[in-house]
Amino acid sequence: MTIALRADAVTRRFGALTAVDTVSLSMEDRRIHAVIGTNGAGKSTLINLLSGELPLSAGRVTLHGEDITAWSQPRRAGAGLNRSYQRNNVFLPLSVRENCRLAAQARQPRAWRFWEAAQACRASQSAADDAMERAGLAEHAQRPAASLSHGQKRQLEVAMCLATAPKVLLLDEPLAGMGAEESARMLELMRRLRQDHAILLVEHDMDAVFAVADAITVMVNGSVLATGAPADVRANPDVQAAYLGGH
Amino acid sequence: MASLSSLRGWAVAFALLATLPWLPAPIGTPYHLELATQVLTMAIFALSLQLLVGITGLVSLGHAAFYGAAAYAVTALAPQGEAGNGWGLLLAAVGSAALLALVIGALVMRTQAVYFIMVTLAFAQLVYFVAHDSPWFGGSDGAYLYFKPAFSIGGQLLFDLDRPAVFYGFTLGCTAFTVAVLTLVLRSRFGHALVGIRHNEQRMRAAGFSTQGYKLAAFVLAGALAGLAGFLYATRSGYVNPEILSWHQSGNALVMIILGGLGSLPGAAIGAAAFVLLAEAFQAMTSHWQLLLGGFIIAIVALLPRGLVGLPALLTPARRRAPSAEAAPAAQPREVLP
Numbered sequence: 215m216t217i218a219l220r221a222d223a224v225t226r227r228f229g230a231l232t233a234v235d236t237v238s239l240s241m242e243d244r245r246i247h248a249v250i251g252t253n254g255a256g257k258s259t260l261i262n263l264l265s266g267e268l269p270l271s272a273g274r275v276t277l278h279g280e281d282i283t284a285w286s287q288p289r290r291a292g293a294g295l296n297r298s299y300q301r302n303n304v305f306l307p308l309s310v311r312e313n314c315r316l317a318a319q320a321r322q323p324r325a326w327r328f329w330e331a332a333q334a335c336r337a338s339q340s341a342a343d344d345a346m347e348r349a350g351l352a353e354h355a356q357r358p359a360a361s362l363s364h365g366q367k368r369q370l371e372v373a374m375c376l377a378t379a380p381k382v383l384l385l386d387e388p389l390a391g392m393g394a395e396e397s398a399r400m401l402e403l404m405r406r407l408r409q410d411h412a413i414l415l416v417e418h419d420m421d422a423v424f425a426v427a428d429a430i431t432v433m434v435n436g437s438v439l440a441t442g443a444p445a446d447v448r449a450n451p452d453v454q455a456a457y458l459g460g461h
Numbered sequence: 462m463a464s465l466s467s468l469r470g471w472a473v474a475f476a477l478l479a480t481l482p483w484l485p486a487p488i489g490t491p492y493h494l495e496l497a498t499q500v501l502t503m504a505i506f507a508l509s510l511q512l513l514v515g516i517t518g519l520v521s522l523g524h525a526a527f528y529g530a531a532a533y534a535v536t537a538l539a540p541q542g543e544a545g546n547g548w549g550l551l552l553a554a555v556g557s558a559a560l561l562a563l564v565i566g567a568l569v570m571r572t573q574a575v576y577f578i579m580v581t582l583a584f585a586q587l588v589y590f591v592a593h594d595s596p597w598f599g600g601s602d603g604a605y606l607y608f609k610p611a612f613s614i615g616g617q618l619l620f621d622l623d624r625p626a627v628f629y630g631f632t633l634g635c636t637a638f639t640v641a642v643l644t645l646v647l648r649s650r651f652g653h654a655l656v657g658i659r660h661n662e663q664r665m666r667a668a669g670f671s672t673q674g675y676k677l678a679a680f681v682l683a684g685a686l687a688g689l690a691g692f693l694y695a696t697r698s699g700y701v702n703p704e705i706l707s708w709h710q711s712g713n714a715l716v717m718i719i720l721g722g723l724g725s726l727p728g729a730a731i732g733a734a735a736f737v738l739l740a741e742a743f744q745a746m747t748s749h750w751q752l753l754l755g756g757f758i759i760a761i762v763a764l765l766p767r768g769l770v771g772l773p774a775l776l777t778p779a780r781r782r783a784p785s786a787e788a789a790p791a792a793q794p795r796e797v798l799p
Contacts, residue, residue, distance in 0.1 A: 288670055296669075299664075303664050303667075308798065316665075319650050320665075326651060328649040329649065374664075377668075
């Protein structure tokens with residue numbers, strides 16, 4: 215099994231607070247690696263560190279064996295490492311298709327050719343159409359993002375990630391605030407995406423996590439409490455005491 | 462598409478403007494040509510700022526630095542005793558504005574929001590005082606351009622800028638060039654990325670856009686086009702002084718695009734025309750003309766949140782407007798990229 219993304223002793227301090235403390239994990243290709251933990255455990259900060267949105271205080275991040283610790287977020291995205299956001303973070307006044315096309319455009323060369331119409335860029339159009347199709351938003355392509363339901367906006371978050379043709383996906387609570395039906399559809403999408411992506415899934419919904427995850431890392435107060443296969447993590451007495459409770 | 466109807470609008474506007482020198486006496490006088498040339502020069506300046514403020518979301522309060530730098534470049538580089546080479550001076554003026562924008566842009570681009578406003582203002586003030594305090598640029602007295610630059614090919618003079626109608630035509634051509642460049646930019650992937658940066662820069666970076674590079678490119682292009690306006694100002698008036706570098710000049714351009722409509726190219730041109738023409742009209746009426754102009758601006762901003770370009774939509778009865786298919790909340794404006 216090949217390692218897609220690897221974090222070695224990744225640490226982030228905010229003043230006296232260590233939000234992420236020497237966290238190490240390995241994401242494998244075609245696997246869903248879930249990160250669970252209570253609020254404030256450092257899960258979102260971990261995604262910010264891996265995606266390059268925040269610089270590391272210490273540690274190392276490698277993508278397919280290459281050290282990307284010093285890379286900017288756009289450079290990481292260009293290398294196929296992309297993330298979605300916990301809170302909806304889309305272009306509200308633009309249509310669903312324009313949201314996806316704008317994201318897809320990031321991967322197209324010769325962007326400085328100002329005399330070429332953006333709408334004539336076939337590669338961005340088809341990447342956007344493909345992403346909407348996969349995320350189940352094709353029928354809403356023309357609607358402004360602002361008019362979508364909450365669940366549809368979560369789908370759009372993922373669609374915009376897919377439009378950039380990522381190899382490694384960092385999904386920050388994609389199920390947050392979703393109804394049962396929408397959650398089921400999103401989980402189905404994740405199972406399909408697993409076939410050709412490495413996925414890091416930060417999620418609070420334990421049923422969902424244990425339903426799709428191939429590996430689970432449990433974080434408490436910024437540190438890793440346990441990591442392993444779902445059955446092992448569930449049976450771990452430390453995890454039960456600290457987090458899962460009576461689950 | 463919307464872009465086709467806006468192209469038609471520009472074509473009609475430029476065709477009408479082109480007839481001005483041939484109009485009969487009460488309108489087509491040298492005074493009116495001079496005033497119209499002034500309007501068009503300010504329109505180019507406002508259009509260049511629109512790319513930064515209305516499109517990219519970078520509110521600059523230092524745009525006069527590039528306008529003034531180009532104007533000063535003309536007077537500093539033109540020969541004293543004869544007409545300078547128009548092509549060379551135009552290139553030098555626009556080039557120095559673009560170079561200055563590259564240097565300032567590289568230094569200010571890391572700041573955000575209100576800090577960006579303050580830092581652009583600070584750099585513009587720096588440029589202002591360099592011109593104001595150094596004798597080489599003429600100090601507070603300014604500097605003169607004694608001969609209008611000559612645009613010739615193979616020793617043959619193409620047009621004589623000393624004639625007001627010719628200068629007006631030349632300015633109209635420069636305005637059309639500016640509109641064409643910006644229209645192309647807005648429908649390109651580059652322009653769409655700038656709109657994306659205005660809406661949500663963080664998301665653009667997450668998608669893989671090096672937003673700093675995009676913003677700097679927009680800053681340099683806007684600076685270069687402001688330089689074109691500065692070149693026209695210096696050659697028309699034959700005189701530059703530090704006032705054209707002052708923060709009032711930057712502020713006026715901001716008022717023009719807010720007056721016309723933020724984010725709209727026609728808005729920038731209409732705002733510039735309204736500003737220059739109203740200032741002229743109010744000055745003829747009273748010495749307290751700035752009070753009248755200020756009142757007008759406040760009234761427009763209060764009554765027309767989308768600026769003067771929002772006026773037709775406001776006047777069209779609601780039933781004649783195309784019914785919207787979706788029940789999108791009115792508070793969420795819809796934006797269609799060209």
